[in-house]
Amino acid sequence: MEQSKQKKKSESEITMEKKNRIYRLLPRVDELMRQKKVQQMVAKEGYDRIRSLVRQSVDQLRNEITGELSRGISEKDAKEKIEQFLRSLETGFEKTKVEDLLAKEKEKAIHPVYNGTGVILHTGLGRAPLSHEIAEKLGKIAENYSSLEYDLPEGKRGNRTEYIEELLCQITGAEAALAVNNNAGAVLLALSALTKGGEVIVSRGELVEIGGKFRIPEVLELSGATLREVGTTNRTRIEDYERAVDDGTKAFLKVHASNYRIIGFTESVSAGKLKELSQKLAKEEKRIPVIEDLGSGVLVDLQEYGLGKEPTVQEEVKAGADLICFSADKLLGGAQAGLIVGKKSYVDQMRNHPLLRALRIDKFARTALEAVLKEYLDLKQAVQTVPVLQMLTCPVQELQEKAVRCCARLDQEGIPVRVQVETCVSKAGGGALPELELPSYGVSLLPEEIKVEALEERMRRLPVPVIGRVKEGRFLLDMRTFSEEGIKELEEQLAQLAEK
Numbered sequence: 145m146e147q148s149k150q151k152k153k154s155e156s157e158i159t160m161e162k163k164n165r166i167y168r169l170l171p172r173v174d175e176l177m178r179q180k181k182v183q184q185m186v187a188k189e190g191y192d193r194i195r196s197l198v199r200q201s202v203d204q205l206r207n208e209i210t211g212e213l214s215r216g217i218s219e220k221d222a223k224e225k226i227e228q229f230l231r232s233l234e235t236g237f238e239k240t241k242v243e244d245l246l247a248k249e250k251e252k253a254i255h256p257v258y259n260g261t262g263v264i265l266h267t268g269l270g271r272a273p274l275s276h277e278i279a280e281k282l283g284k285i286a287e288n289y290s291s292l293e294y295d296l297p298e299g300k301r302g303n304r305t306e307y308i309e310e311l312l313c314q315i316t317g318a319e320a321a322l323a324v325n326n327n328a329g330a331v332l333l334a335l336s337a338l339t340k341g342g343e344v345i346v347s348r349g350e351l352v353e354i355g356g357k358f359r360i361p362e363v364l365e366l367s368g369a370t371l372r373e374v375g376t377t378n379r380t381r382i383e384d385y386e387r388a389v390d391d392g393t394k395a396f397l398k399v400h401a402s403n404y405r406i407i408g409f410t411e412s413v414s415a416g417k418l419k420e421l422s423q424k425l426a427k428e429e430k431r432i433p434v435i436e437d438l439g440s441g442v443l444v445d446l447q448e449y450g451l452g453k454e455p456t457v458q459e460e461v462k463a464g465a466d467l468i469c470f471s472a473d474k475l476l477g478g479a480q481a482g483l484i485v486g487k488k489s490y491v492d493q494m495r496n497h498p499l500l501r502a503l504r505i506d507k508f509a510r511t512a513l514e515a516v517l518k519e520y521l522d523l524k525q526a527v528q529t530v531p532v533l534q535m536l537t538c539p540v541q542e543l544q545e546k547a548v549r550c551c552a553r554l555d556q557e558g559i560p561v562r563v564q565v566e567t568c569v570s571k572a573g574g575g576a577l578p579e580l581e582l583p584s585y586g587v588s589l590l591p592e593e594i595k596v597e598a599l600e601e602r603m604r605r606l607p608v609p610v611i612g613r614v615k616e617g618r619f620l621l622d623m624r625t626f627s628e629e630g631i632k633e634l635e636e637q638l639a640q641l642a643e644k
């Protein structure tokens with residue numbers, strides 16, 4: 145017992161000595177900064193940035209060696225590793241750790257990407273893309289001063305969102321409107337302004353989580369209201385709401401089932417029915433507004449385009465909802481914002497709430513949103529010009545032609561990739577129209593020399609990344625979301641692959 149303990153101790157002493165001998169061989173950061181390759185990087189990227197990466201690379205090397213020592217690597221191998229690290233920094237074509245770190249750091253920055261996933265509102269990829277015209281306008285607003293809060297005819301301070309509100313009223317027929325940072329903010333503001341300290345009645349079938357920790361019960365709590373659940377998961381009737389009303393009731397909240405469906409034996413109460421109840425209660429001096437979280441916020445009837453039924457904002461206004469909150473960058477196809485339309489007295493309560501200042505939209509969202517809403521003044525035109533609607537309604541025939549064209553351009557002489565046209569299925573995404581399966585066409589790439597996962601990674605790490613899906617061993621690009629520029633870029637990338 146005593147003996148084995150001693151033996152262990154001496155063993156660890158040996159490793160310690162060995163470790164220290166090896167650690168002494170690790171290069172010093174200042175020495176490395178004088179290496180030719182490092183100097184070249186310094187010329188391009190600046191001294192401080194490269195110095196910090198050089199330090200990180202030495203730390204990384206030390207960690208790697210520590211790990212390997214504990215797994216019994218020989219002293220000789222550890223030395224060789226350090227020498228190799230030094231050699232790579234001196235000259236030669238070998239990629240250095242510092243270059244790796246620099247490349248990784250560059251990839252952390254936001255990049256434009258080509259979306260071949262077929263998911264139109266891909267939250268990871270920035271939801272709704274905007275048209276080229278709007279992008280140009282954004283550029284001008286970005287590099288100049290603008291009339292963001294300046295009334296040009298009067299020459300005095302103006303209102304940031306007034307024009308957006310006017311457009312929203314025109315399009316939806318609502319009395320009043322408001323724009324904030326996003327829909328989660330819109331719902332929070334509506335509940336905070338109207339229901340604080342009271343009870344809000346919600347159907348059990350609508351107590352949803354939207355994603356990103358946005359859960360209706362928690363938002364209610366945050367806004368200072370108490371949740372009063374009624375009905376059951378699958379069925380809620382108007383009597384359930386009526387029975388739950390008491391003196392503390394501040395609102396009926398309806399939440400649109402954006403990202404899921406309850407199917408089968410179901411029943412829910414429409415905003416119109418809730419409005420009837422609200423009007424009946426108004427006769428008893430009870431003022432209970434109907435607040436609706438509509439989620440996506442569609443302004444055109446998608447059913448006309450064969451896309452399934454989503455209630456439009458206009459329909460809900462007509463049905464009598466007092467406040468309707470919706471996202472501006474889901475099916476509406478605008479920039480990140482939360483829009484609210486409804487009765488003027490309630491909208492004014494929100495307008496006067498201190499939270500509004502914390503949730504105000506920035507100048508880029510305002511610019512983009514204003515331009516997109518202008519398209520919606522003519523709904524038929526919007527379907528032609530708003531990219532999200534274009535993609536949603538694009539005839540499958542056109543997608544097939546695009547796939548054939550793309551395939552012909554990518555299928556180049558000498559590339560180690562088999563290219564072919566395939567049918568596939570696109571999705572709306574963004575928690576909208578969860579059941580919708582849009583038949584589509586794509587182009588698949590089957591690499592002959594590398595694994596499909598390796599090809600997927602290579603595509604993802606291109607200067608302008610190409611994001612696709614791996615399906616049945618092939619890398620698939622859905623033409624519904626993949627742009628013409630994406631096709632051009634990929635053609636060039638594949639040509640380079642053929643040269644190698």
Ligand SMILES: *Cc1c(COP(=O)(O)O)cnc(C)c1O
Nearest residue numbers: 326327328354402438439440471
């Ligand atoms: C998406 C969604 C939200 C959140 O909207 P953001 O604009 O992403 O903040 C809230 N409620 C519903 C029902 C949604 O679908």
